[in-house]
Amino acid sequence: xxxxTQARLMPAGVEEVSGIVGRCDRxxxxxxxxxxxxxxxxxxxxxxxxxTLVTTSLRGIVANERADLTIAARAGTPIQSLAMLxxxxxxxxxxxxxxxxxxxxxxxxxxxxxxxxRHLYGRLRDYLIGSTIVLxxxxxxxxxxxxxxxxxxxxxxxxxVGSFGTLGVLVxxxxxxVPLPASSRLFLAPLPEGTRERACARLxxxxxxxxxxxxxxxxHHAVDxxxxxxGRILVLFDGSDALLERATLELRSALGRAGVPATRVxxxxxxEAFERVVDAYIACLGERSVTYRIFRFPQESGSCAxxxxxxxxxxxLRSETIIDVMxxxxxxxxxxxxAHAFGAKIxxxxxxxxxxxxxxxxxxxxxxxxxxxxxxxxxxxAIDRMRALRGRFDPNRTLNPGCFVQGV
Amino acid sequence: xxxxxxxxxxxxxxxxxxxxxxxxxxxDAYTDGSTPSAVVLPQSTRDVSAVVKIARDCGEPIVAxxxxxxxxxxxxxxxxxxxxxxxxxxxxxEFDERNRRVRxxxxxxxxxxxxxxxxxxxxxxxxxxxxRISTIxxxxxxxxxxxxxxxxxxTVNHVLGxxxxxxxxxxxxxxxxxxxxxxxxxxxGSEGTLGIVTAASLRLMALPEAVRVYVAAFDxxxxxxxxxxAIVGTGILPTALEMMDAVITGAVESAFHAGYPIDxxxxxxxxxxxxxxxxxxxxxAIRSIVREHGASSWRSARDQAERxxxxxxRKGAAGAIGRIAPNYYTQDVCVPRSKLPLALRAVAAASxxxxxxxxxxxxxxxxNLHPLLMYDKRDRKQVAAVVATGNEILQAAIDLGGTISxxxxxxxxxxxxxxxxxxxADLATMARVREVFDPARLLNPEKxxxxxxxCPEVTP
Numbered sequence: 056x057x058x059x060t061q062a063r064l065m066p067a068g069v070e071e072v073s074g075i076v077g078r079c080d081r082x083x084x085x086x087x088x089x090x091x092x093x094x095x096x097x098x099x100x101x102x103x104x105x106x107t108l109v110t111t112s113l114r115g116i117v118a119n120e121r122a123d124l125t126i127a128a129r130a131g132t133p134i135q136s137l138a139m140l141x142x143x144x145x146x147x148x149x150x151x152x153x154x155x156x157x158x159x160x161x162x163x164x165x166x167x168x169x170x171x172x173r174h175l176y177g178r179l180r181d182y183l184i185g186s187t188i189v190l191x192x193x194x195x196x197x198x199x200x201x202x203x204x205x206x207x208x209x210x211x212x213x214x215x216v217g218s219f220g221t222l223g224v225l226v227x228x229x230x231x232x233v234p235l236p237a238s239s240r241l242f243l244a245p246l247p248e249g250t251r252e253r254a255c256a257r258l259x260x261x262x263x264x265x266x267x268x269x270x271x272x273x274x275h276h277a278v279d280x281x282x283x284x285x286g287r288i289l290v291l292f293d294g295s296d297a298l299l300e301r302a303t304l305e306l307r308s309a310l311g312r313a314g315v316p317a318t319r320v321x322x323x324x325x326x327e328a329f330e331r332v333v334d335a336y337i338a339c340l341g342e343r344s345v346t347y348r349i350f351r352f353p354q355e356s357g358s359c360a361x362x363x364x365x366x367x368x369x370x371x372l373r374s375e376t377i378i379d380v381m382x383x384x385x386x387x388x389x390x391x392x393x394a395h396a397f398g399a400k401i402x403x404x405x406x407x408x409x410x411x412x413x414x415x416x417x418x419x420x421x422x423x424x425x426x427x428x429x430x431x432x433x434x435x436x437a438i439d440r441m442r443a444l445r446g447r448f449d450p451n452r453t454l455n456p457g458c459f460v461q462g463v
Numbered sequence: 464x465x466x467x468x469x470x471x472x473x474x475x476x477x478x479x480x481x482x483x484x485x486x487x488x489x490x491d492a493y494t495d496g497s498t499p500s501a502v503v504l505p506q507s508t509r510d511v512s513a514v515v516k517i518a519r520d521c522g523e524p525i526v527a528x529x530x531x532x533x534x535x536x537x538x539x540x541x542x543x544x545x546x547x548x549x550x551x552x553x554x555x556x557e558f559d560e561r562n563r564r565v566r567x568x569x570x571x572x573x574x575x576x577x578x579x580x581x582x583x584x585x586x587x588x589x590x591x592x593x594x595r596i597s598t599i600x601x602x603x604x605x606x607x608x609x610x611x612x613x614x615x616x617x618t619v620n621h622v623l624g625x626x627x628x629x630x631x632x633x634x635x636x637x638x639x640x641x642x643x644x645x646x647x648x649x650x651x652g653s654e655g656t657l658g659i660v661t662a663a664s665l666r667l668m669a670l671p672e673a674v675r676v677y678v679a680a681f682d683x684x685x686x687x688x689x690x691x692x693a694i695v696g697t698g699i700l701p702t703a704l705e706m707m708d709a710v711i712t713g714a715v716e717s718a719f720h721a722g723y724p725i726d727x728x729x730x731x732x733x734x735x736x737x738x739x740x741x742x743x744x745x746x747x748a749i750r751s752i753v754r755e756h757g758a759s760s761w762r763s764a765r766d767q768a769e770r771x772x773x774x775x776x777r778k779g780a781a782g783a784i785g786r787i788a789p790n791y792y793t794q795d796v797c798v799p800r801s802k803l804p805l806a807l808r809a810v811a812a813a814s815x816x817x818x819x820x821x822x823x824x825x826x827x828x829x830x831n832l833h834p835l836l837m838y839d840k841r842d843r844k845q846v847a848a849v850v851a852t853g854n855e856i857l858q859a860a861i862d863l864g865g866t867i868s869x870x871x872x873x874x875x876x877x878x879x880x881x882x883x884x885x886x887x888a889d890l891a892t893m894a895r896v897r898e899v900f901d902p903a904r905l906l907n908p909e910k911x912x913x914x915x916x917x918c919p920e921v922t923p
Contacts, residue, residue, distance in 0.1 A: 122696035122801040123830075145698050167645075178639075180648065181620050188892075196888045202797040204617065204829050204869040206606050206652050207877075207884055208911055209893045213619070213648035222644075234698040262672070263738065297740035350640055352562045416642060435641035440899060444644060447895045460643040 061105050065112040069129075069187065069195060069226045072113065076224060077193020079106055080453040088220040088455055090131060090162025093154040093337060096346070096419035097166055098219055099426050102457035108224065110161050116140065117227060118201065125184065125201050127229040130161025146232040149176040153337040155330070161225040167217020171267040171333065174381045175293075176233070179216065185229030186212040188222070191449035196223070203231045220455045221463060222448040236293035239266070241325035242306055244318040246270060246286040252357045254288060255380050257309040259353050263302040265381060266293040269332050270357075272364075273375025273388070277335035288315065291329045335377065336386055337419040343397040344390035345405075345428065346419040349412045353383040359412065360385045366411060370404045372397070386418070402427055409433070431460045438463075465521045469503055469545075472513040477504045477551075488528065488546045493536035493876055494792065494840065499526070500543040504551045508626060508634055508661040511547060515659065515905075516632035518545050524908045527655040529570065529601030532593040534793050535874030537605065537654045541909040547659060549600050555579055556662060563667045564623060569600025569660050573607075576665070585667040588615035591870070592778045600660050606652030608870035610703040610777065611734070613828040617870065619651045621666045627658035630901040634661070649896060654872050655907040657900040671702075671736035675746050676770040679753040680727035680760040684708055684811075684823070687729035688804040690756035691827040695800045699748055703734040704828030710787075711780050711822040711835070718783035721776025722769065724760055731758075731827065732777055734770075780824040781835060788820065788837030794853045796860035797869030800830040809859035810834045817848040817855075831869035832860070858883075873911045881913050 066072045079086050087104035089095070091111060110131035117127040121144050128137055135155035141147050151170020152158040168179060185199030188211075198211035215225055246254060251270060258268045271278060272286040288310075292302040303320070310318060321328055336346065351359045360376045367374035367389050377386040389404065391397035405428045408415050417430040435441070438461055445452075445463045469478045479485065479502040490496035500523060505511045518525045524544035531538050540546055549570030557566040560583045567576060573594040577586045590609035591597055597607070603625070608617045615621075624638035625647055635658075637646040650657050681687040687706060694704065707715070707730045712723045723730055731753065735745040750761055764770040784791045798806045807823065814821035814836065825833040836852050838845040857867055857880060867873070867880045881890060894912065897904070 120799060120801070122692060123799040124695060124698075124700075125799065177616060177620055180645065181616055190892070194888050194891070196892045197886070198889065198892065200866055200884070201799055201864055202830060202866050202869070203800070204608055204612070204797045204826075204831050205866045206617075206868050206870055206872050207866050208873060208881060208890070209657075209896055210606070210619065210648050210652050211892050211896075213645055214896070216645060216648075218644055234700055294738070295741055295744060297744070298738055301738075301740060354561060414640075414642075431642040435638075435643045437635050437637055437641070437646055438643065440635065440646065441643045443899045444896065447899050448892075463643070 063107045063109060065109045067112040069113070069189065072108065072189045072224055072226055073193045073195050075106065075108060076189050076191060076453070080191050080193065080451055083451065084453070085456050086454055088224050090159030091133065091154070091157035093152070093158040094162060094166040094168065096337060096339065096417060096421065096425070097430070098458045099430055099462065100458070101455055110159055110224070113226060120201065123201070124232045125203065125229065126232060127185070127201065127227060128160055129227055130159060130225045132160045134158045134160060134163055141232055142235055145235045147235045148179070148182050148230050148232050149173065150179060151333055153334045160228050164216050164228055165218060165220050165225055171269070171379045171382060175264060175266050180213050182230045183212045183216060183228055184231050186215055186225060187227035188215055189224040189226055191223065191451065191453045199229060201229055219459045221445055221459045224454065237295045238299055239291060239293050239325040240299045240303065241321040241328050242290040242318045243321065244288050244310060244315050246288045246315060250314040251286065253313040254310055254315050255357055255378070256354070257313050258290065258380050261305055261309060263292065263298060263305055265290050267291040267329060268380035270378040270380055271332070274335045274338070274377060277338040278331050289328070289332060291325060332377065339419050339421045340390045341394065342421050342423060343392070343394040344388055344420065345401055345417060345422055345425070346386060346388040347408065347415045348418045349385040349387065349415045351383045351385060353380060356380065356383045356385050362411060363387050363408065366407055367404070370400050370407070372400060372404060398422070398424065405429060434461045465501060465517070465523060468517045468521070469501060469514065472517060473503055473505060473510050477506070477510070488531070488548070489539065491531040491533045491536060491538040493534055493874065495536055495875065496539050497541050499540040499546045502546045502548055504548050506551045508628065511628045511659055511661050512632045512634060514545060514547055515628055515630065519632065519905060524905055525659070526907050527600065527604065527659045529598030530572070530593070530596045532597045533601060533605060533874060534795065534871045535868070535876040537872050537874030537907070537910055538601070539875065541875060549598060552661070553598070560585070563669070564664060565667055566662055566664045567599055568662055569598060569603070571599045573597050573599060573602055580667050581670070584670050586670055587665060588621055588668050589618045592781065599663055599665070603651055603660050603663055604653070604655050605870070605872040608826065608831070610705050610826055613704055613826065614700055614702045615668065619648055622647060622651055622663055623666055624664040625650055625660050626662035628661055629658050630903065630905050638664070652872070654874060654910055656897060656911055658906065673739040673742045674734065674736045674770065675742045675763060676732070676734045676773050677746060677761065677763040678723060678773060679731045679733070679758040680724045681729045681757060682727065682759050684729040684807055685804055686757045687731055688807050688827065690731065690753045690758070692801045692803055693752050693756060694749055695828060697752060699745060701733050701745060701749065701828065702736040703732070705732040705777055706730065706823065706825055706827035707732065707777065707780065708823040710820065711824040714783040714787050714822070715776040715780050718786055719776045719779055721772050723776055727759060732773060777824070784822060784835055784837065788839070790838050790840045792836045792838070792849050792853060794832070794834045794836065794856050795868050795871040796857060796865055797829065797831045798860050798863045798865035800828070802863040802865070803827060803830055806832055806860060806863055806865070810856055813852045813855035813859065817852045819848050819852045829869065830865070875910055878911055879913050881911070
C-alpha cells in the first residue's frame with residue numbers, strides 16, 4: 056500500500072541533495088526522487104515515500120564547451136531549454152522526450168527514455184560522457200568527465216541511465232553533442248487499409264533513411280486534432296537541403312508504389328509536428344487509459360499492432376496505436392469511455408497482453424491501480440544481479456523503493 | 464592437481480602448462496608481463512564455465528584473453544593464474560541480415576566480422592588499428608574505439624547483448640533491450656573483471672553509399688591541430704579525422720608507400736562517408752577550413768584502391784615504427800577537443816626535455832592522443848626517460864581536463880593513475896559493482912583498481 060508523502064523538498068544545490076538524502080537514509084525515511092514528472096506513468100509507484108525530492112530547482116548549465124561539442128548541466132534543467140540553447144549554437148542531442156518543457160535532463164536519463172530517432176542517432180545513453188550522482192548515504196560521486204572518449208574504469212554513467220533513481224540521485228549530466236541537421240522536412244499522408252504494411256516495408260528500405268516514421272491509428276486529438284477515421288503516416292527527414300530534395304523524390308515514389316495517396320509536405324514546423332507525436336506517447340485520457348510500449352523488430356511491428364488491437368477489441372477496449380516504423384516499437388493506448396468499466400477490465404487485459412507480448416511495458420497511465428499491472432513486462436534474465444547491485448548501492452532501500460523492475 | 468582437473472574437463476589438447484607454451488602468454492602488447500600457471504583453450508561456454516569452477520576450487524585467478532594486442536597489460540596474469548584464450552571460440556553463431564544483427568563468439572577477429580558482413584552490404588563499425596588480429600571479446604573488454612568511432616561511436620554503441628560466465632562459473636545473459644539496469648554497458652570496458660564474455664550480439668551498419676578520403680598537409684603541427692579544433696568547432700563531424708606527424712609519415716612511407724606527402728610536418732587524414740550529397744559538401748567545407756589554417760597541400764583519393772592505401776598507412780603506423788626504433792611505448796590520453804594544440808605542445812615539451820623521440824598518430828577529431836615514444840629497452844636510461852615522458856603526458860592531459868585512457872584501457876599499467884582522476888568516493892562506486900560480480904576478485908585481479916585496495920577499504 057502506498058503511503059502518502061510527508062514532505063516535498065526542492066533542493067537547489069548538489070550539497071543540499073546530499074544532505075537530504077543522507078539524513079533520510081540514516082533516519083530510515085524513504086525518498087521518492089522526481090524531476091518534471093512527465094514520465095511518472097512509468098514504473099511502479101513507490102512503496103513508501105516520506106520525502107519527495109523534486110530536482111527541478113537543481114537547474115542550469117555547468118559548462119557549455121561549444122567548441123568541444125560538449126555540455127554539462129544540472130539534472131533538473133528542462134530538456135526544452137537545453138535543446139534550445141544547443142540549437143542556437145547549431146548543435147543537438149536526440150533527447151526526443153515527451154513534454155520537453157517540463158521533462159528534466161535527469162529524469163529523462165534516469166527513466167532510460169528511448170526516442171524514435173535512436174535508429175539514426177543512437178540512444179541517449181551514448182551521449183552521456185560524465186555524471187555526478189548522490190548515493191543513498193549522501194556521498195557525492197563523479198563518473199567520466201568532459202571528454203568524448205574515456206575508458207578509465209567502469210562506465211558508471213551508462214549504468215545510471217535507466218536505473219530509475221535506485222542507484223543514486225543523478226545531479227549532473229555531461230553530454231557530447233552533434234551538429235544540428237541543417238533542415239527538417241515532415242511528410243503526412245493518409246494510410247488507407249491495405250496500404251499500411253506495404254508502406255512500412257518500403258519506408259524501412261528507403262535509400263535515404265528517415266529520422267523518424269510513424270504509422271498512427273487514433274491519437275487524433277493528441278497529434279493533429281483531425282478527427283478523420285483513417286490511419287496516417289508521418290515521416291521526418293533531417294539533413295541538408297540537397298538531401299531533403301532527394302528524400303522527397305524517393306519517399307513519394309515509394310509511397311506511391313505502395314498505394315498511398317498524395318503526401319503533404321511540412322517544412323516550417325516539421326520538428327514541432329514531430330514533437331507532438333512524441334508528446335502523444337504519454338498522453339493520458341484521465342484515469343481511463345493505459346499506454347504500453349512493445350519492443351519488436353521493425354518488420355514485425357505491423358502484425359504485432361494488429362494483434363494487440365484485436366486483443367483490445369475482444370476486451371471491448373478502445374485501442375489506438377503509434378508504430379515507430381524505423382525502430383519497431385508499438386505504442387498501444389487502451390481506454391474506455393467509462394472509468395469504472397475500464398478499471399474492471401484493465402487488469403485482465405494486462406494479463407492477456409503479456410501472454411501475447413511478454414515484454415510490453417507501461418509508459419503512461421494515471422490509473423489508480425497501475426501498481427497492479429506488469430508495468431515492466433517480463434523480468435530480465437539477470438534480475439538477481441540487479442537486485443544485488445541495488446542492495447550494494449542502496450542497502451536500506453531509501454531511494455524510490457519498489458519503483459523499479461520486480462520491485463527492485 | 465590443477466592441470467589434471469583442467470585436462471579432465473577440457474581434454475589434453477586444450478590445456479597448456481609447458482614453460483615454452485606459457486611463455487607465449489606471458490605478455491600482451493604492454494612492456495611488462497608475467498607467466499601464468501596454465502593456459503586453456505575452451506571451445507564452448509560450457510568449457511569456460513568448467514574452467515572458472517576449477518579455478519575457484521584451486522584459488523587460481525582467471526584472465527580472459529583475445530589476441531593479446533592490448534597495450535596496458537590487461538590480458539596478462541599477474542601472479543600465476545589461468546589464461547583463458549578464446550582462439551578456438553571464433554565463430555559467427557547467427558547472422559540476421561534483415562535486422563542487421565549478428566551473434567558471435569568472443570574469439571572472432573574484428574575484421575573477419577566486417578568481411579563476413581560485406582556481401583550483405585553491412586559492416587561492423589568499431590575499427591581499432593589492431594582490427595586485423597584483435598578479437599571481439601578483447602574489443603568488448605576494453606570498449607575499443609578506432610578512427611571511425613568519431614561518428615559511429617565506440618564498441619559500447621554497437622553491442623546489443625552479452626552472454627557471460629560469472630565468477631562462480633554460472634552463465635547469464637544481458638541485453639540492452641531488457642528492462643532494468645544496463646548491465647551490458649557496465650560489462651563493456653570492464654576489462655574482464657566482472658565476468659567472462661562467451662558470446663556477443665552486435666549491431667551491424669549499412670555500408671555508406673559514398674566515401675571520400677583526403678589528406679591535408681601542414682608545415683607545422685600547431686596549424687594542423689588548430690585546423691582540427693576549427694573543423695569540430697565549426698560543427699563538422701567527419702566520419703574520421705586522424706592526424707600524423709612527420710616522424711610517423713616518414714616511417715609509414717618507407718614501409719607501405721601509402722602515398723602521403725613526406726615533406727610535411729603534419730598530415731590530416733579525413734574520411735567523410737554517407738550520402739553522396741553530404742560527403743561532397745563536407746569535403747568542400749573541410750577543404751576551406753584547412754586552407755584557412757595554412758594547409759600546404761590537399762589530395763583526395765580518386766578510387767577505392769587509393770582510399771585503402773591511405774588507410775593502410777594509418778593503420779600500420781605503429782608497426783612501421785619498428786623501422787626506426789627497437790621499441791616503442793604508446794601513451795593513450797584524451798583531452799577536450801579544443802585543447803588539442805595545447806596537448807600536442809605538452810607532448811613535444813615532455814619528449815624534448817627527456818630526450819625521447821616521439822611520433823604522433825592519433826584520433827584528432829576525438830581529442831584522443833597516441834604519442835609513440837621510441838626507445839631501446841636494453842638501455843635503462845632510455846627506459847627511465849620513456850616512463851618519465853609518459854607520466855608527464857598523462858599529467859598534462861589531466862591538467863587540460865582530460866582522461867588517462869581514451870580507448871586502450873587501464874589494465875595493470877595505469878591502475879595507480881586512477882586516483883589522479885577519481886576521488887575515493889568515485890572509485891568506491893566502481894568497487895561496489897565489482898563486489899556484486901566478483902567479490903573474491905578472481906577475475907583478472909590487480910587490474911583497473913589502484914594497487915593495494917580491497918573492496919572493504921573503499922566501502923563507506
